[in-house]
Amino acid sequence: MTLKSKKKADISITILVLGVVALCFLTIMSFASKNNKADLAGVGLIETMKSFAEENAFYSETGFKSEDYKNGKLLRGNVEISTQGNDLIGTYKKGGKTLARVEYKK
Numbered sequence: 001m002t003l004k005s006k007k008k009a010d011i012s013i014t015i016l017v018l019g020v021v022a023l024c025f026l027t028i029m030s031f032a033s034k035n036n037k038a039d040l041a042g043v044g045l046i047e048t049m050k051s052f053a054e055e056n057a058f059y060s061e062t063g064f065k066s067e068d069y070k071n072g073k074l075l076r077g078n079v080e081i082s083t084q085g086n087d088l089i090g091t092y093k094k095g096g097k098t099l100a101r102v103e104y105k106k
Helices: 007-033 037-062
Strands: 073-076 079-084 087-094 097-104
Touching (some): 037 079, 037 087, 037 097
């Protein structure tokens, strides 16, 4: 007894598989082509600012002074954090261009 091939079912499954592969490829290409650098810089800046706020609170409570914090500004790589009253303002600059700005209010 020989097996009969069902050509109609094979064609529809092939089209379905090719459609899924094409959809996955287009999704990956859309993420790869998008310029997300500013978004990721903002996340890193938020983490740096939270770290600096904890560091600043520690220095205030214990009386130690930070070596990095000079003239009301902290510079770490491309990140610049300054204080205005109780608030912290952080900017991420690269190539002279501000990619992200975050305000941390206490």
